[in-house]
Amino acid sequence: MRHFVQTSVAAAGDHRHMPKAGAGYWNDAYWESKWRIEESVRHAGFPLHTIFKPTMFMENFKPPMASFLYPELRQGRLVTALRPDTRVQFIASGISGRLPRRRSPSRTASAAGR
Numbered sequence: 001m002r003h004f005v006q007t008s009v010a011a012a013g014d015h016r017h018m019p020k021a022g023a024g025y026w027n028d029a030y031w032e033s034k035w036r037i038e039e040s041v042r043h044a045g046f047p048l049h050t051i052f053k054p055t056m057f058m059e060n061f062k063p064p065m066a067s068f069l070y071p072e073l074r075q076g077r078l079v080t081a082l083r084p085d086t087r088v089q090f091i092a093s094g095i096s097g098r099l100p101r102r103r104s105p106s107r108t109a110s111a112a113g114r
Helices: 028-042 065-069 071-075 099-103 105-112
Strands: 004-007 049-052
Touching: 004 028, 028 049, 065 071
Parallel strands: 004 049
Antiparallel strands: none
């Protein structure tokens, strides 16, 4: 394998500093497992690796995800794992699965050879 691509989540590794971290509000095991997987990829010895960490999906603000992820949204409050001054790059979920593949050097090289 020349290039390993792993998808993760923004803030993995910094999740212990999120608002309400460790208080049972967030699924701490989710964030911790994402971080451990990233660390495994970094130390696995792949010749080349990419860890794709999307920040937030646009579809998360639509039903049914919005009521699960942002229950306070109905009261006009948006509670997230991010600090209020954090800039967020939104991405559509349909695009996010294609981006790591498009960024692959092997894919770029094969496209250039056509």
